[in-house]
Amino acid sequence: MTVFFESCTAGPAFFFFLTCLTYFFEEWTGVEHFFFFLSYAFYFFWLLFPLVVVFFFSGVIVILFFVSILLLHIFFFLNELKEAFFHDVWMGARFFFFTLWDGHFFLWHGYELHGVENIPPGPGLVVFYHGATPVDYIYFSARLHIMKKRRCSVVADHFVFRLPGFKILLDVHGVIHGPKEACVSTLKEGRLLAIAPGGVREALFSDEMYTILWSNRKGFAQVAIDAKVPIIPMFTQNVREGFRTLGGIKILRSLYERIRLPVVPLYGGFPVKLRTFIGEPIPYEPNMTAEELAEKTKAAVQALIEKHQKIPGNIFRALMERFQTQKKDD
Numbered sequence: 001m002t003v004f005f006e007s008c009t010a011g012p013a014f015f016f017f018l019t020c021l022t023y024f025f026e027e028w029t030g031v032e033h034f035f036f037f038l039s040y041a042f043y044f045f046w047l048l049f050p051l052v053v054v055f056f057f058s059g060v061i062v063i064l065f066f067v068s069i070l071l072l073h074i075f076f077f078l079n080e081l082k083e084a085f086f087h088d089v090w091m092g093a094r095f096f097f098f099t100l101w102d103g104h105f106f107l108w109h110g111y112e113l114h115g116v117e118n119i120p121p122g123p124g125l126v127v128f129y130h131g132a133t134p135v136d137y138i139y140f141s142a143r144l145h146i147m148k149k150r151r152c153s154v155v156a157d158h159f160v161f162r163l164p165g166f167k168i169l170l171d172v173h174g175v176i177h178g179p180k181e182a183c184v185s186t187l188k189e190g191r192l193l194a195i196a197p198g199g200v201r202e203a204l205f206s207d208e209m210y211t212i213l214w215s216n217r218k219g220f221a222q223v224a225i226d227a228k229v230p231i232i233p234m235f236t237q238n239v240r241e242g243f244r245t246l247g248g249i250k251i252l253r254s255l256y257e258r259i260r261l262p263v264v265p266l267y268g269g270f271p272v273k274l275r276t277f278i279g280e281p282i283p284y285e286p287n288m289t290a291e292e293l294a295e296k297t298k299a300a301v302q303a304l305i306e307k308h309q310k311i312p313g314n315i316f317r318a319l320m321e322r323f324q325t326q327k328k329d330d
Contacts, residue, residue, distance in 0.1 A: 094151070094172065098142035105139045108271050109242070110322050113143045115278030119150075119232060123187045124281060125224045126152065126232045127297050129212060129305065130196035130203045131239030132266050137194060140234065140276050141173070152192040155183060157200050159261055180223055187227035194234075195220050197294075204256060204264040205247040208240050208313035210305050214298060221293035230281035231297050235304035237275040241318035243268035272318035277308050 105111035119126075128137065134154075141152045153174035161170065161177055169175075174191075176182055186193050196202065197220050202213040224231050245266045246252065252264045279300050282293070310317065 094145065098145045101138060102142045102146055105142065105274070109139070109274040111139050111143070112275045113140060113147070113278075114275060116144070116147060118278045118280050119144075119148075119192070120230060120281060123190050123227065123229045124192055124232050125187065125220065125227070125229055126192060126194040126234050126278075127220060127301065128194060128196050128234040128236070129210070129239070129301055130198045130200075130206075131236065132203055132243040132245045132268070134196075134203075135242065136236035136239045136274060136276060137196075139274065140236070141194070143276075150192060152194050153186055154194040155196075159200075180219060180226070183223045184227045187223070187229050193223075195223075197297075200260075200262055201256075204245050204262060205253060206240070207247065208244075209311055210240060210309055210313065212298060212302060212305075214294075218290040218294035221290040221297065224284065225286075225288070225290060225293065228284050228286075230283050231293070231300075232281045233279040233297060233300035233304055235277055235279075235301055235308060237277065237308045238272045238313065238318040238321070239274065240313045241268075241272045241315045242270055242274060244315075270315055270319065271322065272315065273321035273324075275308070277304050279304050 102111075128140075134156075137154060141154070144150055144152060151174060153176060155178055156170070156175050158177055160166065160175070174186075176186065183193060183195070197214045197217045198206065198212060201215075206213050221231070243266055245264045247264050249264075255263050282296055282300060285293075288296075305311075
């Protein structure tokens with residue numbers, strides 16, 4: 001005992017406290033070599049901590065989705081309205097959930113929306129670059145609804161409609177699968193419609209270089225021509241730093257091309273600075289072909305990327321931008 005207390009009281013105060021605390025714990029519990037086991041516990045903690053952080057942030061977004069779905073079901077059954085999707089009561093529900101999500105966006109990402117004045121008062125087709133997840137579109141639609149009381153529908157991939165429990169959330173927020181006729185009809189009703197021509201392929205296999213992966217897609221341009229509406233380009237700064245994918249693994253790319261399901265793992269949820277920029281609308285021109293309009297739209301989105309995004313993207317830099325003020329020319 002005397003020998004221990006001589007070593008226990010030697011050295012800096014912190015190590016003195018830790019050594020003595022370990023000794024008394026061993027005496028109290030009867031567990032020998034407790035400090036030895038504690039050192040291994042710390043080792044495994046620091047080994048697994050980065051993985052926990054990476055996937056925990058992603059889990060928060062998933063939890064928010066399912067909490068929203070649960071509350072919508074409760075809201076639906078409390079009102080007992082079969083035509084609820086066309087009733088004013090759902091306007092209150094949308095406003096509540098958009099406010100809930102907008103609060104999360106503001107606290108977690110310091111989210112900002114710029115260029116709202118570029119959205120025309122009538123219908124329009126919003127075309128945007130697809131990040132690893134569509135969270136930036138959710139942020140945009142929530143902020144737009146709060147600021148302008150405008151609802152924006154969006155075109156989603158078919159697999160989204162197969163997600164269990166998501167139907168009520170998709171219906172309430174106007175998510176559609178298409179086809180072209182449904183998109184044109186939505187626009188002719190005077191509403192806004194958003195689409196990411198790159199779709200799931202761009203979400204999974206684009207990277208921090210922010211490469212646009214639209215291939216030769218021009219269906220969205222034909223929709224705008226048929227509905228005689230302008231196209232509104234949109235891009236969210238640092239969207240690839242918030243979430244990233246393992247799309248660089250070739251076998252996953254081959255698997256996706258075979259089964260067309262999002263089998264590529266993603267990680268992130270980092271609290272990076274996110275700013276959505278809405279560009280000047282591309283007006284409807286009756287003499288412009290779908291190919292020409294698609295190329296013009298792609299160039300407009302690319303211009304937004306080049307103006308507002310530092311390439312290659314960097315997670316640490318995007319985190320630090322939370323503490324920087326925005327330049328006036330943005």
